[in-house]
Amino acid sequence: MLPQTLQAARLRLVKSHPYLSSAAWALRPVEKPGLETLAVDMYWRLYYDPVVITRWTVEELAGVLYHEIMHLLRDHASRMQNFDRNAANIAADAEINDDLIAEGVKLPEAAGRCYCSGLHRAAGWPSGRRILCCAPGAAVCA
Numbered sequence: 001m002l003p004q005t006l007q008a009a010r011l012r013l014v015k016s017h018p019y020l021s022s023a024a025w026a027l028r029p030v031e032k033p034g035l036e037t038l039a040v041d042m043y044w045r046l047y048y049d050p051v052v053i054t055r056w057t058v059e060e061l062a063g064v065l066y067h068e069i070m071h072l073l074r075d076h077a078s079r080m081q082n083f084d085r086n087a088a089n090i091a092a093d094a095e096i097n098d099d100l101i102a103e104g105v106k107l108p109e110a111a112g113r114c115y116c117s118g119l120h121r122a123a124g125w126p127s128g129r130r131i132l133c134c135a136p137g138a139a140v141c142a
């Protein structure tokens with residue numbers, strides 16, 4: 001069963017984005033202590049760290065759920081399979097988060113975020129722009 005904070009986040013997300021309801025309820029929760037974030041796989045399993053979900057607000061959790069659903073709806077797992085996993089994940093996160101940030105979606109400020117200045121320079125982004133990384137501490141993040 002999904003923890004109450006994630007249930008509340010899911011309800012908040014589908015209230016503001018009703019077209020995501022089917023996707024939000026299709027996720028299969030899998031507790032993963034030590035993950036330090038949320039993540040999904042190609043089988044629509046939603047991995048969550050039980051400690052991290054207590055640190056983030058319901059609004060932030062809803063933003064991260066939205067982020068994870070975007071990975072699934074954009075079929076990132078299939079589209080990234082022939083690329084370096086860390087670099088592809090960072091690129092996918094950036095591709096999602098520029099849309100979410102432009103929409104005004106609140107994402108966590110601390111855990112799960114990192115600066116990827118090298119990637120930003122390569123993409124022509126302003127230095128220091130923050131993105132959400134599904135894999136905090138990934139080698140490509142400075």
Ligand SMILES: [Zn+2]
Pocket residue numbers: 067068071092093132133134
């Ligand atoms: Zn991500």
